[in-house]
Amino acid sequence: EAQVTQNPRYLITVTGKKLTVTCSQNMNHEYMSWYRQDPGLGLRQIYYSMNVEVTDKGDVPEGYKVSRKEKRNFPLILESPSPNQTSLYFCASSLIRTGLYEQYFGPGTRLTVT
């Protein structure tokens, strides 16, 4: 079954304690991305990756890091989480070819930073 998985699904942590949210896809997609969803602000892109070892900043990259060492994995790293990073996070992978664009989202990770 084609899918995007994220772990953990729920996380409560304290300010300053480093954390990693994992994301994995089994569709061999080159493109992967991270988003956060906040009330009144909708979905905003944090980082994206067009291929292995290629990452770019989205709209709201501050306070986040990513890495893309393998095609299937795209972890999101918060080196020193702060309360304003409390949000619902989604990972996605995409198939992009000339004239074709399909994107699949993971189930989300709800992060609370106290």
Next chain:
Amino acid sequence: DQQVKQNSPSLSVQEGRISILNCDYTNSMFDYFLWYKKYPAEGPTFLISISSIKDKNEDGRFTVFLNKSAKHLSLHIVPSQPGDSAVYFCAADLAGALVFGKGTRLSVIA
């Protein structure tokens, strides 16, 4: 400054009728436009996309229309079903950078 706008926060439609969801954008360089629906506590579900070189794309009950001169796209759902009730997002892509509208809540009334 919002590059992608969905000006209607909500829409109600009778079952069996057409639902039309609208989206406006400001950047003429966007390559692709996408539509998603989202249920609470789930990730967005991709519905349909359209390349900037096309003006229409159809997939089953879903059709997306793109009017580049007006910088406007719309999603038509025909016929609307109660299960279509969800929040719908449009998004625009420029070389991998994806910008979303804030969504329109569609309610399909039986």
